[in-house]
Amino acid sequence: MSSSEDDVPLARANGRANATPKMKSPATNGDLDPGVSVRFGPVQDADVDMKDVDAARGASKRKSRTSIDRKKSYVEPESSEEEDKPLSKRRRTSVKHEDPETDEDVPLALNGRKLPKASETAIGEESDSDVPIEKKLTAQKKKIEQKATKDARAARKAPAKKESKPAAATKKQTNGTESVTPKKGKAKVKAESEDADEKEEEEDEYKWWEDPTKGDGTNKWTTLEHNGVVFPPPYEPLPKNVKLKYNGVPVTLHPEAEEVAGFFGGMLNSTHNVENPVFQKNFFTDFKDILKQTGGAKDAQGNKVDIKEFIKCDFKPIFEFYDAQREEKRNLPPAEKKKIKAEKDEQEAAYQFCTWDGRKQKVGNFRVEPPSLFRGRGEHPKTGRVKTRVLPEQITINIGKEATENINGNYKYVMLAANSDVKGQSDYKKFEKARELKKYIDKIRKDYQKALKHDMMVERQKATAVYLIDQFALRAGNEKGEDEAETVGCCSLKYENISLKPPNTVIFDFLGKDSIRFYDEVQVDPQVFKNLKIFKKAPKKNGDEIFDRLTTSALNKHLQNYMQGLTAKVFRTYNASFTMSNLLKEMKATGTIPEKVKAYNDANRRVAILCNHKRTVTAGHANQMEKMGERIKGLRYQKWRLKQQMLDLEPTLKKKKGAAFFERDEDLTVEWVKEHQAFLLEEQTQKIQKKFEKDNEKRVADGEKEMKTSELNERLEVVKDLEKKYAKENKSGKVEAEGRGPTVEKIEAAIVKLDQRIETMSVQAQDKEDNKEVALGTSKINYIDPRLTVVFSKKFNVPIEKFFSRRYARSSSGPSSLWKRTGSSNHSIPS
Structure with a gap:
């Protein structure tokens, strides 16, 4: 096994039933242009005379590849003449096996489903907006691209800056470990688990960004120790009466x-x-x-x-x-739940960490996946298949690359956790690569705009593909084997995946990563529209590839002429981070913490939409929104009761403040109020019962006798009194003042606090509704440089834990550490 890879697997699990046991010893280590929709017939085009090396052989021979020889490697030909041939002339690729019992191979456009209108899938800033947010962001996107051009020119002219060292640490380092001098002052009392977490973080913190040997392609480790994996429990047969x-x-x-x-x-x-x-x-x-x-x-x-x-x-x-x-x-x-969890944690403790070059590192997926039914995401063709039980003899420790899981033909790797040093190094390199692209993006865009009119078909296809990847965040797309899910990316787009609508609208409809349907209507550069029209020209038909002279490897090889290590996937990270950076510079987040978080999420949502990070609305979203709405109504009901209590103390207030101030909101109907009161009574009952049980558990733990049921009944008298109070209020329409020494001033202060809670919950509800069709987590974790989130956190005084989990945010690979890696000490945007 090579120990120079970015992520080194600790183990792999091959769940195939017939797998041969294999053990290895540990290693050492834009304008308008005419066009028509192809869904209603082939496109005819005769306005462009392109030079094509195989034109003399007849247009009928320009078909996409339709078969596969999996033993052949995809080596790119050296001669430009050979490169410009259709790929069907150069190599063979995947074959589609038709299943007479399913329609998996029927194109989406012909699969019995109506093509939705753009307005049905567009994500608007408001639920009643008729204008998709993508159109609202077009001008903003162009502005960002113009700035990117200026920044790129400036970056190339500027002399290389030496990386500044982080501010002097307050912790003393000895042999890779740190001793921390505790700060004076009062400390808040924390739960034992939090104290343990903090202690562990202090012990394990390692400034990998200050180690020159890390992340430079050298060996990742010298010594590696771990205790393997945890297997699921054996199957327990059903009772004899359950069949x-x-x-x-x-x-x-x-x-x-x-x-x-x-x-x-x-x-x-x-x-x-x-x-x-x-x-x-x-x-x-x-x-x-x-x-x-x-x-x-x-x-x-x-x-x-x-x-x-x-x-x-x-x-x-x-x-x-x-x-x-x-x-x-x-x-x-x-x-009992706590006890069960503690026992499980104790049993798994030895497997949760490994020792990597003498340092304790958290292991990620150390539990072997139990047997189950494969579900997959989106419209996965293998959903429902049985995932068999993985046996000990099917586990390989410290394996190489050649390594498979029984459904998709992939091995399951046991890797280090997200907060480990190794993951931090990998993420750092990814985001630094995206930052480096900033220096070359203007030249790349200038070149592909010019090549959109190239005489050679292969060059024109290459330029069009880069345009689509850069402008619309399409994934490059890799060719699939015959036993893999039929997902699509830019280079593997089929005839039926693209529809053309004059003057320059392109409709994408295909199954993307994880078999999730990608559907979008976009406006493109006139020349791009014309090129796609040519790429779909007869005799091409359903099943044929749009970019029949292009592969992902050839595209990436072309991109590396601009920048070492540049691949199509880097564009997604660059565009997401650069867009977020510009949005943060213009942002003026004010108000409460939830309002500032919403401002961040609004910016994140714009990035996610520009990068097409969409998701289907979850099945429970409507129910969750209804619950939040009910909670807000409940707070408004409590606010009305407080106002009525003010009148109880000082009836003249109705004349002073006006009758409208004391009226109940129209949606708080009599029927709703009674239902809500019943809910409050039930909620109070459950709280009292749980408190009673908890008190009894504590008494038993202390060696005392349990309280009798009579004590519980006595406590529940409070609920009965509240029920009588509600009944009286409903009958009289008046609310008596509550609490000790109630005054109008105290009640007004309570109303102010309720208003704040209502505002906070309303902001959170609107934020949740706005984000229902956007995958914010995907852009925030994988595509937006986390240092930008740290900028927002520091600039607007929002706890970083509002955006990342506490453990990850404070770990040696978390956003704070990536921030330290830049040597930045102010609140500027990393560039």
């Missing part, structure tokens, strides 16, 4: 088959999966195979039952059993 029913008859299965049936039965509440025809088909295919291997199913008399039809299978008994177990676990007393 799968086939055609109404309970059947007995071999434990292996019963376990697989339990995978499906246990998730009947996940209708998104179990009602998916592809999920059902894949599961049932694998289930029948396992039945065949384990002797099939038998009825109560021992007669064989031939399970042939999925529709006749009844998994409800299995679901009810597992659902009852889940409910029982949810209802465990808090102390």
